[in-house]
Amino acid sequence: METLANVLVGLVAALHVYILVMEMFLWEREPGRKLHGFEPEMARATAVMAANQGLYNGFLAAGLVWGLIAGDPTGFRAQVFFLVCVIVAGVYGAVTSNRRILFAQALPGTLALVAVLAAQ
Structure with missing residues (x-):
């Protein structure tokens, strides 16, 4: 069960790294705009806010990786x-x-949390 928990936590961390990349670096580009359905003007107007959100997602990923190691x-x-x-x-x-x-x-966070608690 511990292996499953570690894999799920790792996947949630990877998801949050993906969100970080989308929000901080690809928000105004095609992948980011397509994911959120934004026109270029809206993406440009909200880019700073999105980068801030992406940074927070990076902190979540870093905390999960810390928990794994x-x-x-x-x-x-x-x-x-x-x-x-x-x-x-x-x-x-x-x-x-x-x-x-x-x-x-x-x-995904809930599934990982259940696995972590069950593995304890």
């Missing part, structure tokens, strides 16, 4: 803390912005 109990606690942050961010995003964030962010 740190020894217990610190690693376990870091994983739980950052996965809860991922879940809260996903639920908030789904309620305030787009329902698909619930499935793209909160669900």
